[in-house]
Amino acid sequence: MELHFLGTGAGVPSKQRNTTAIALKFLNDYKGALWLFDCGEATQHQMLYTSLKLSKLERIFITHLHGDHIYGLPGVLGSRSFQGGKSPLTVYGPKGIDKFIKATLSISETHLHYPLKVVEVEDGMSIDLKSHTVTVKELEHAIQSFGYRMKEKKKPGSLLVDRLKEIGVKPGPAYAALKKGERVTLDDGRILNGEDFVGPKKPGKTVVILGDTRVCKNAEVLAENADILVHEATFMESDRKIAYEYFHSTTVDAARIANRANVSKLILTHISSRYQGEQSNLLLKEARKVFKNTFLASDLDIFTF
Known part of the structure; x- marks a missing residue:
């Protein structure tokens, strides 16, 4: 699998960071299938700089309905159709996502040439898919925000x-x-x-991608023993008060969750535009003091596992 970070900024785009979007690309057994997590403005433009194809997009998971996480969605849905996409697509997200999609497509008279299914998720929901089980839990943000835990089902063992x-x-x-x-x-x-x-079945990988959130118990529950945790780190620790007031997390908050949840790798994203250049390195250093195996995502970074 590969994680492609199409946008790693927070709130508004900057020259260094676009608004939030993360693509999960499945390799080998899954024939390049693609899932998308959030879809900030210009997501489809960012995809043009990658090998990702909208025709491979099977599922979109929206964490919450703030604009920097959904304003690119109508464009992605429309372009998938314009580019000849025919296979079904499912969008998951909080209550209101169905209304948003229908309104934007209707007003713009965008007609999709593929089946689109919209699922409005709830806290504690479990989505049973052929290859994965996706667990959904509500986080703590200014509006309803969710985290998604993708647990890959066990794979057949090796032939002896x-x-x-x-x-x-x-x-x-x-x-x-x-x-x-x-x-x-x-x-x-x-x-x-x-x-x-045939040898024993092989355990699958677990990837956890959280929406915007303060520190909360559900973030830790979702992240438990994950191979990869993607956690927002909108602010530095010195801006902890601002982070709390705006329902966000600091670098140290994310690192502490990773420690307590016993994850293998932490990837920080959703970085405020106030941190430019060398300050980004300070964010990473700050988190690594608490959780060593931390990485700071930049736009178009790819993490393979």
């Missing part, structure tokens, strides 16, 4: 190739069938059960 070779089974079509757990009849009449030649 050495064991097959020991009993004289050469590579070929039988290997593919056995890896699927199927029963195979060999040319010599022997019947093999695929379950006997």
Whole structure:
């Protein structure tokens, strides 16, 4: 999987950071499928600088309805259609997202040539998908804001190739069938059960992406033992009072959540435009004093895992 940060700013864009949007690209088994988390203004423009394709976009998860997280959504939906997208697309988000989409598409007379489904999420909702289970929990922000925990389902174990070779089974079509757990009849009449030649199932990865939030218990619950936690860090620790007043987090807030939740990697985003140049490095240093394996996302950064 890859995380593509299309926008890492907060509130308003700056020359260094566009408004919020993160793409999760699935590789190998998932054939390049794409999920999008938030869709700030100019998200589709940012995508032009990447290898991402709107035709691969399957799901969009909106954390909350502030403009810097949704003003790019009508454009993305329309361009996906204009570029020949035909496959279904599902948008998840807080109550009101359906009304926003319908109003903007209707007023602009934008007609989609693919099935669009809109799901308004609630606190505690669990979305069971073929490859993942997505857990939704409400955070603490000025308006309703959610975090999403993507837990990849267990994958089939590796084929025990050495064991097959020991009993004289050469590579070929039988290997593919056995890896699927199927029963195979060999040319010599022997019947093999695929379950006997596949190792234990492999645990999937867990990625957590939070919307705007103050420090709250649900952020920690969602992040528990995650491989990657994406957490807002709108303000430096010296601006803690402002952060609290505006329902946001500091770098240290995010790092403390990562520590308590035992995550493997923390990625900071949603950085206020007041921090430019060298100040961005200070944000990272500040967080790393609390949680060493912290990274500060910049626009168009890609994290592979």
